[in-house]
Amino acid sequence: GAGVSQSPSNKVTEKGKDVELRCDPISGHTALYWYRQRLGQGLEFLIYFQGNSAPDKSGLPSDRFSAERTGESVSTLTIQRTQQEDSAVYLCASSSRGYNEKLFFGSGTQLSVL
Amino acid sequence: GEDVEQSLFLSVREGDSSVINCTYTDSSSTYLYWYKQEPGAGLQLLTYIFSNMDMKQDQRLTVLLNKKDKHLSLRIADTQTGDSAIYFCAESGGSSNTGKLIFGQGTTLQVK
Numbered sequence: 001g002a003g004v005s006q007s008p009s010n011k012v013t014e015k016g017k018d019v020e021l022r023c024d025p026i027s028g029h030t031a032l033y034w035y036r037q038r039l040g041q042g043l044e045f046l047i048y049f050q051g052n053s054a055p056d057k058s059g060l061p062s063d064r065f066s067a068e069r070t071g072e073s074v075s076t077l078t079i080q081r082t083q084q085e086d087s088a089v090y091l092c093a094s095s096s097r098g099y100n101e102k103l104f105f106g107s108g109t110q111l112s113v114l
Numbered sequence: 115g116e117d118v119e120q121s122l123f124l125s126v127r128e129g130d131s132s133v134i135n136c137t138y139t140d141s142s143s144t145y146l147y148w149y150k151q152e153p154g155a156g157l158q159l160l161t162y163i164f165s166n167m168d169m170k171q172d173q174r175l176t177v178l179l180n181k182k183d184k185h186l187s188l189r190i191a192d193t194q195t196g197d198s199a200i201y202f203c204a205e206s207g208g209s210s211n212t213g214k215l216i217f218g219q220g221t222t223l224q225v226k
Contacts, residue, residue, distance in 0.1 A: 004156070033214060033215075035217075041219055041220075042118075042120075042202065042217045042218050042219035042220050043157075043202065043217040045214045045215075045216070045217075048214045056214065059214070091156060091157070093156075093157075102147075102159055102162070103149075103157075103159065103215060104159070105149075105156035105157040105158070106156050107154070107155055107156045108156055
């Protein structure tokens with residue numbers, strides 16, 4: 001596609017429910033990233049996929065968070081048993097994994113946990 | 115560990131120059147970046163500088179890098195109301211490069 005697409009753009013859920021966030025990267029981009037942005041704060045790295053390599057999960061805040069990616073296409077970020085502190089904008093980015101690592105971001109999913 | 119720090123807020127008058135500052139800790143960073151985030155939108159790459167450069171100019175944007183002090187700045191000349199946004203500084207890891215970028219907390223630029 002023309003850009004990184006994320007869905008849904010907004011998600012309101014109740015505490016304790018599971019949510020799935022989806023990211024469609026730019027076609028041909030081998031690298032995909034998930035970041036979290038809490039209100040008034042910077043971006044917090046969550047997870048990074050690069051081709052068929054094992055993902056870098058070092059930023060996932062707890063075992064309630066997981067992410068999958070099929071090949072070099074769509075990725076899904078799953079948050080189980082959501083908590084109020086999970087409320088944030090979840091941003092996905094992709095890159096061609098060129099040497100200068102330019103990231104192209106989606107518009108994000110605004111997650112609100114009530 | 116790797117860390118990137120920015121001031122949180124900057125207010126300037128339209129037509130003036132804006133200077134947004136950033137400090138980082140990873141001296142092995144290969145590239146340093148400036149991203150812009152407009153309200154309700156994702157981040158957009160504004161410009162970047164390779165670590166062996168001191169300065170890069172791109173139209174109204176000037177990036178200065180002081181590698182000794184690990185200090186990066188973004189100067190916007192003739193600031194316009196459309197420049198109002200949050201500006202994020204980011205570094206790419208060098209020796210610890212796993213592909214992820216480390217972002218600062220963002221500087222909100224208000225143009226009056």
